[in-house]
Amino acid sequence: MAGATPRGATRPHPAPGGTARLTVHAADPITRSALVSYLRRQPGLTLTGRDAPADIVVAALPAPDARTLTQLRQDAKDDARLVVIVDGEWSVDPYAALAAGVRAVLFRPAFTWERFGEAVQEVRAGHGDLPAALQGQLMDQMTRTHHEVLAPHGLTPGGLTLREAEVLQLVAEGDELQHIGDKLGYSERTIKNVLYGMIKRHRLRNRAHAVAYAIRSGQI
Numbered sequence: 001m002a003g004a005t006p007r008g009a010t011r012p013h014p015a016p017g018g019t020a021r022l023t024v025h026a027a028d029p030i031t032r033s034a035l036v037s038y039l040r041r042q043p044g045l046t047l048t049g050r051d052a053p054a055d056i057v058v059a060a061l062p063a064p065d066a067r068t069l070t071q072l073r074q075d076a077k078d079d080a081r082l083v084v085i086v087d088g089e090w091s092v093d094p095y096a097a098l099a100a101g102v103r104a105v106l107f108r109p110a111f112t113w114e115r116f117g118e119a120v121q122e123v124r125a126g127h128g129d130l131p132a133a134l135q136g137q138l139m140d141q142m143t144r145t146h147h148e149v150l151a152p153h154g155l156t157p158g159g160l161t162l163r164e165a166e167v168l169q170l171v172a173e174g175d176e177l178q179h180i181g182d183k184l185g186y187s188e189r190t191i192k193n194v195l196y197g198m199i200k201r202h203r204l205r206n207r208a209h210a211v212a213y214a215i216r217s218g219q220i
Helices: 028-038 066-076 095-098 113-124 132-153 163-172 178-183 187-200 207-216
Strands: 020-026 045-046 058-061 081-086 102-107
Touching: 020 028, 028 045, 028 058, 028 113, 028 207, 058 113, 058 163, 066 095, 081 113, 095 102, 095 132, 102 113, 113 207, 163 178, 163 187, 163 207, 187 207
Parallel strands: 020 045, 020 058, 058 081, 081 102
Antiparallel strands: none
């Protein structure tokens, strides 16, 4: 990463999502100055002070750990998204990183201003930008979680049980509750209880809201 103002760096195209507040954390003042100088010229971003609330936190860290990432997010605000520039080893569990708000990771040896700008704009738009190696770790972990934790208990990754997903799929197709019960081998009362339990657990309003929730989250 250049120590001076990154002249000539390619500016990414504006992303949807409105203006985002962004703060920069870097122990090295030269690195921080270069990051701030570049980000000031990016569309849709408003830089804030290190102690002010922020939607996005850019952090240059030598060897991040879960505690440091979590603290950065809490200092900004609980739903802040993190863009982490790593100058060393990455040893954070993928699930722990996501829980701490990490949405993009760039390793210092492969850092370019263009890639950095693209990553920040992806995060601003509500997306993610993770290196292939970390994506692979996350997918492996998700597969293990599904096979070893969720499936044995009849759960799906989105938090519905398999039976709830089946019922909501049929509700979405317009089937009456009695017909759904006949198809799945349950009484109409059982189908009502399944829907009521799911609606209450996820704090939804009614069946239509439950179907919309399941569709938006990709569970049916």
